[in-house]
Every structure is written in structure tokens, then in C-alpha cells.
Amino acid sequence: MNSEEIAAGLSFWIREQVTAAKCQGVVLGLSGGMDSSVVAVLCQRAFPQNTLAVIMPCHSHNQDIEHARALSQRFSIPTKTVVLDDSYDTLLKALPDEKASPDISRLAQANLKARLRMLTLYYFANQRNYLVVGSGNRDELALGYFTKYGDGGVDIQPLGSLLKGQLKELARFLGIPLPIIDKPPSAGLWEGQTDEEELGFSYDELDRYLASGEASAALKEKFKAIFAAAGHKRQPPPVADLEL
Numbered sequence: 054m055n056s057e058e059i060a061a062g063l064s065f066w067i068r069e070q071v072t073a074a075k076c077q078g079v080v081l082g083l084s085g086g087m088d089s090s091v092v093a094v095l096c097q098r099a100f101p102q103n104t105l106a107v108i109m110p111c112h113s114h115n116q117d118i119e120h121a122r123a124l125s126q127r128f129s130i131p132t133k134t135v136v137l138d139d140s141y142d143t144l145l146k147a148l149p150d151e152k153a154s155p156d157i158s159r160l161a162q163a164n165l166k167a168r169l170r171m172l173t174l175y176y177f178a179n180q181r182n183y184l185v186v187g188s189g190n191r192d193e194l195a196l197g198y199f200t201k202y203g204d205g206g207v208d209i210q211p212l213g214s215l216l217k218g219q220l221k222e223l224a225r226f227l228g229i230p231l232p233i234i235d236k237p238p239s240a241g242l243w244e245g246q247t248d249e250e251e252l253g254f255s256y257d258e259l260d261r262y263l264a265s266g267e268a269s270a271a272l273k274e275k276f277k278a279i280f281a282a283a284g285h286k287r288q289p290p291p292v293a294d295l296e297l
Contacts, residue, residue: 056226059219060095063211067099070209071184078103080177081186082170082204083125083132085117087224087234088188088212090124094227095211096186097130105183106130109173111137111166120233127230133177137169144169167203175206184208192217192259197283198252205286216263217256 054062071079079096083089083106096104108121125132144165153161174185187207189199194213199205212220217238224234238248238256249255254272262268262276 056223059215059223060098060227063095064098067096067186067209067211071100074184074208076182076184078105078181078183079186080105080107080174080181080183081188082106082174083108083121083130084188085120085124085233086188086236086238087229088190088220088238090120090229090233091220091224091227092186092188092211093124093130094128094229097128103181103183104130105177105181106132107170107174107177108132108134109137109170110134111141111169116236120230120236123230124233127228135173137166137173140169141166164200164203167200168206171203171206178208186211189213190215190217190220191263192256194287195263195283196252196259196279197286198248199286201286216260218260 067079071077078100081089081092081096081104083093085108093104093106096106106121106125108118108125110118122132124130145162151158151161171185177183178185185207187204187210189205189207189210190212191214193199194210215223221234252259254275258268258272259276262272268276
């Protein structure tokens with residue numbers, strides 16, 4: 054299936070999901086990255102009059118905000134900007150210091166940003182009777198590389214079957230600006246954070262493994278361990294099945 058067919062198929066799928074849910078349109082977070090840019094354009098194709106992209110800076114890099122705005126202007130996608138800096142700072146002050154290791158503490162604080170964004174998106178979704186659209190791709194969902202009840206807290210995931218490389222091809226077809234496509238993938242969780250540096254391997258290596266099972270022995274073991282540990286993030290919460 055080529056990029057044109059994928060774009061048409063995903064836009065149709067988004068319309069189907071919204072119609073089945075008896076909703077009126079879609080809302081998404083626009084981060085300035087490639088994945089959310091692709092989702093925004095697909096949603097705009099599906100619902101030209103009922104798509105809302107929300108830009109939610111939270112001590113974010115200025116370049117990401119500029120890229121998000123440039124994308125919305127290029128494709129005439131309606132946006133709202135909700136600055137979450139003060140909300141995030143207030144929440145951190147209210148929470149106790151658990152004296153965790155620096156790495157764990159940094160991750161816990163970063164996950165708050167994703168969860169604040171989820172709250173914001175669902176506020177708009179509830180106000181408008183929209184579905185919240187996620188931008189997780191196949192690589193991220195397999196790894197559990199998302200914040201549970203943060204960027205993973207969405208109603209539909211149109212990109213969930215696309216590898217990162219396929220997503221890049223689709224972005225080029227859709228006309229996403231090259232500076233967005235070419236910058237290193239990052240969740241923007243902290244200053245200088247990039248996905249591949251944090252993961253310890255490249256998306257190309259993961260794409261190859263997911264598509265064909267090919268990888269070095271060490272990487273195979275690493276992938277399997279990560280997939281297993283992240284299983285709970287891909288499933289609904291288990292319910293105790295007792296005979297009462």
C-alpha cells in the first residue's frame with residue numbers, strides 16, 4: 054500500500070470511528086513533532102470543519118511551538134494554545150518529594166506534563182463531543198514508549214500500525230515541512246531529550262525487527278524484555294475474576 058492509499062484509508066477510518074461513537078469531530082495535541090503533524094493533517098482531511106489541534110507548551114522548546122504553529126498555518130488547521138507552565142509548577146509544589154533517584158524523579162516529573170496534556174484534551178473533547186486522537190506509532194506502542202494515562206490516554210490511534218519509517222514516508226507525501234520531518238524524534242520530556250538516545254537504539258533497528266524479526270542477538274533480547282515489561286501499558290486494567 055502506498056502513501057496515498059494509506060492517507061486515504063486512515064482518514065476514512067478516523068471518520069468511521071467518530072461516526073460510530075456518535076461524536077462530532079476530533080481533537081489532538083499538536084507538539085511540533087512529525088507524528089502529531091501527520092495526525093493533524095489526517096484529521097483535517099477527515100473533518101475539515103471539526104478538527105481542533107491544541108498546542109500545549111509546558112516549559113517547552115520554542116522551536117517545537119514554532120513548528121506546531123507553522124504546521125497549523127500551512128494546512129489551515131484551527132488551533133488553541135494552552136500554556137501549562139504554571140499548572141505544572143503548582144502541581145510539583147503540591148506533591149511531596151519522595152527522595153527518589155534523579156533519573157526516576159525526572160521521569161515522574163516529565164510524565165506529569167503528558168498527563169496534564171491529556172486532561173486538557175479531554176476538556177475540549179467533552180465540551181465539543183469530539184474524540185481524542187493519539188499519535189502513537191507501531192514502534193512506540195510495542196515498546197510501551199508513552200505515558201500511561203498521558204499521551205497513551207486517547208480514544209483512537211490512527212498511526213498504531215505504521216512503523217516509524219513508514220510514517221516518515223507518509224509525512225513527506227502529506228507535505229509536512231522538512232524541518233519537522235528531519236529533526237531528531239523527541240517526546241520533549243526534558244531539555245535535550247531524544248527518543249533514540251533514551252532508548253539506546255535507533256528506530257531503524259526497531260523497524261527492522263518489527264518488520265522481519267532481524268536484529269543482533271543482544272538487541273533481540275533487549276526488545277523482548279522491553280515488550281514484556283510494557284505489556285500492562287497496552288492492555289486495559291485487569292479485573293479480578295473471583296467466584297463470589
